[in-house]
Amino acid sequence: MTRAISGYHLEGSVPLIFEKGAPGRRGYRLRERAVDELPLDELTPPEHQRQQDAPLPEVSELEAVRHFIALSRRNYGVDVGFYPLGSCTMKYNPKVNELMASLPGFAHVHPYQPEETVQGALELMYNLEKYLCEIAGLSRATLQPAAGAHGELLGLMVMKAYHESRGDHHRVEVIVPDSAHGTNPASAAMCGYKVVQVGSNERGSVDVEQLRALVGPNTAGLMLTNPNTLGLFEEDILEIAHIVHEAGGLLYYDGANANAILGRARPGDMGFDIVHFNLHKTFSTPHGGGGPGAGPIAVREDLVRFLPVPMVEKDGDRFYLDYDRPDAVGRIKAFYGNFGMLVRAYTYIRTHGPEGLRRVSERAVINANYLMRRLAGHFELPYDRHCMHEFVLSGVRQKKQGVRTLDIAKRLLDYGVHAPTIYFPLIVDEAIMIEPTETESKETLDEFVDIMLRIVREIEEDPDLVRNAPHNTPVRRLDEARAARQPNLCWCPPVEGAAGE
Ligand SMILES: *Cc1c(COP(=O)(O)O)cnc(C)c1O
Numbered sequence: 001m002t003r004a005i006s007g008y009h010l011e012g013s014v015p016l017i018f019e020k021g022a023p024g025r026r027g028y029r030l031r032e033r034a035v036d037e038l039p040l041d042e043l044t045p046p047e048h049q050r051q052q053d054a055p056l057p058e059v060s061e062l063e064a065v066r067h068f069i070a071l072s073r074r075n076y077g078v079d080v081g082f083y084p085l086g087s088c089t090m091k092y093n094p095k096v097n098e099l100m101a102s103l104p105g106f107a108h109v110h111p112y113q114p115e116e117t118v119q120g121a122l123e124l125m126y127n128l129e130k131y132l133c134e135i136a137g138l139s140r141a142t143l144q145p146a147a148g149a150h151g152e153l154l155g156l157m158v159m160k161a162y163h164e165s166r167g168d169h170h171r172v173e174v175i176v177p178d179s180a181h182g183t184n185p186a187s188a189a190m191c192g193y194k195v196v197q198v199g200s201n202e203r204g205s206v207d208v209e210q211l212r213a214l215v216g217p218n219t220a221g222l223m224l225t226n227p228n229t230l231g232l233f234e235e236d237i238l239e240i241a242h243i244v245h246e247a248g249g250l251l252y253y254d255g256a257n258a259n260a261i262l263g264r265a266r267p268g269d270m271g272f273d274i275v276h277f278n279l280h281k282t283f284s285t286p287h288g289g290g291g292p293g294a295g296p297i298a299v300r301e302d303l304v305r306f307l308p309v310p311m312v313e314k315d316g317d318r319f320y321l322d323y324d325r326p327d328a329v330g331r332i333k334a335f336y337g338n339f340g341m342l343v344r345a346y347t348y349i350r351t352h353g354p355e356g357l358r359r360v361s362e363r364a365v366i367n368a369n370y371l372m373r374r375l376a377g378h379f380e381l382p383y384d385r386h387c388m389h390e391f392v393l394s395g396v397r398q399k400k401q402g403v404r405t406l407d408i409a410k411r412l413l414d415y416g417v418h419a420p421t422i423y424f425p426l427i428v429d430e431a432i433m434i435e436p437t438e439t440e441s442k443e444t445l446d447e448f449v450d451i452m453l454r455i456v457r458e459i460e461e462d463p464d465l466v467r468n469a470p471h472n473t474p475v476r477r478l479d480e481a482r483a484a485r486q487p488n489l490c491w492c493p494p495v496e497g498a499a500g501e
Contacts (some may be wrong), residue, residue: 017067018057018491027061074474076418077288082444084371086390086421086433087181087229089257089281090288096351097284097344106343111335115320122319125336126312128346133298135357136255136275137268141298142307143337148256150332151276151295152187152223154308157329158274158299159221159250160191161306165327168248171220175249177206179230179425184223184254193220200427204230204383206240215247225254226270227261227388229425229433231368241271250274256295258282259437260365260388263358273300283345294341308332363438364389367445371436374449378456382428390435392428403459403466405430410477411458411469415451 040049059067077083083090101107109118129141145151156174163171174188175196185195198214201207206224215222222244226234234240244251253272259282261267267275279294280287287293299307309328310321321336352360365388372381372391380394395405409419409432421433436445458466470476 017059017064020063020067021057021059023058025058025060025063027059027064081416081418082436082440082448083418084420084434084436084448085418086231086392086435087257087424088287088421089259089278089389089435089437090418091259091281091284091437092439093284093286093344094348094351097347100347101340101343107340109339115318119319121339122312122321124346125339125342126314126319128342128349129296129312131346131349132277132296135258135262135266136253136272136277136298137266138272138275138298139301140304140307140311141296142311142332143294143296143342144308144331144333145276145295145297146333146338147293148254148276148278148281148295149183149187151278151297152183152252152254153190154329154332155252155274155276155297155299156187156191156193156221157332158297158303158306159252160193161327161329162250162303163220165306170218171248173218174220174252175211175214175222175244177224177228178427179204179228180223181225181229181254181256182424184225188223198222200228200230203385204228204232205234205236208236208239208243211240212243215243215249217248219244219247219249221250221252221273223252223254224272225256226267227257227390230383230392230428231260231387231390231433231435232383232385233260233388237270245271256281257389257435259435260361262361263354264361268298268300273303274298279341279345284348285341285344292338292341294338294345296337310336312336360438361389364436367436367438367440368434370442371434371445371449374445375434375452378453379432389437390433392425393432393434394428395430395432398456398459399430401459401463403463405432407466407469408432408455408459411455411466412451413470414472415454417448417451 078090078092105120106124109121115122125143129143132141133139142154145154163169172192172194173196174193175198176184176188177198177200179200185197188195196214198211199207205228211222222240224234224240226237228234241251250273251271253267253270253275255267255275256278258277262282274297276295276297277283279285279296285294297307305325305327306329307325308331309325310323311325313320313322349357368387368389368391372387375393376384379398380396382392382394395403395408398405398408405422409422412419420435421431423431424433425431436448455466
């Protein structure tokens, strides 16, 4: 029997909670006195009340607990094991962040509360903005965007507002390197820009001569990440900034993964005008599963007037929300952003301090270089340079032995390790992109190397073992295309008397 759970098509019988239990089974909870003391008709008009009970399963407390624990054990997260997903910075999310975010004064605030009653929350946002500006080397920031891609869109809207304010309506092109994260060209297109691609040279850096030929009176800006998605520092960044600025364009920094530069180099000093950060990568707020993220953007002084409303301002000792911003691009998110994520990122920055953040970048880079050097003899290393927080191997050698990078990634799952990012960046054949992060111990890194080397041996001795992996996971190879195109996210109660799933 095939059954669908959460978009995955599973072979075999997986008991769902809806199929457990029996009429009359119950769990118990102490009742809280609250709005439920009001008569139901006062809370919900009778015409909106359900006429029949929902067909929910009736299960005991133990059955419910076992169900959810069983589901959680099918999941994988950084609290379970090593998660070297390049470009995604799956670092440990310190529990103190959660503790702070759950303080009632933060967790229970309402966005419509009067400003006098949320001074602490506003102060936190005000200070977080200051810290991010210091890290970016830029003037002001907004915390509103809910993701990196959302920050990119806002940053490009600011870019557009800037050019239009100068009457530069012909600046319709955004240049993006061929190594860029897919969200960069997508955001530019979403913002109505024409995307122009600039190639990389044999060292994995932006081809400066090509860039020089591409910029011109139609250039709105260049989107760049530094270190780039190959984990390599763009050594020509000052010249690149000069070329773009001289042509009248702006420089956009994709700072989703700022782990390599924290406290060491500032995008503003490199010549960038607009920056987004992913709090859910660099600043340790949890991510994955499409959960709430945060992608604040920071900008240079003359772009501040375009940032969306409201901004948190300070008047003497009092914090307030400023909506009086006639040049603002509008609003990009309801209220003030994903506030819980802001509390977590603020906590992360405060618990580390400037010295601690510098240690983060130091260790992230050392961990990545250590792994790269230990694996380099066994896999192709297309760009043999010092890497920053991540590096990219190529599985071309293994491909010649009949095993693809996808197979290696699947085999890693059998060993209880999350797979690295694969087939990205696009310019590396059979790419394996590894980002260990700073929070992993040397023992964990060594264990990962041992597993990778064991897989290399398996490819030589028993390639089918790797080609048919995974063998130990709750599900084998999923039909990802079908899961994405026909997601089946709901369970429906079986129709009485009907056969089938
Ligand atoms: C993750 C990432 C993004 C997009 O961030 P989201 O929060 O997933 O939208 C953009 N650029 C780079 C380099 C990234 O790694």
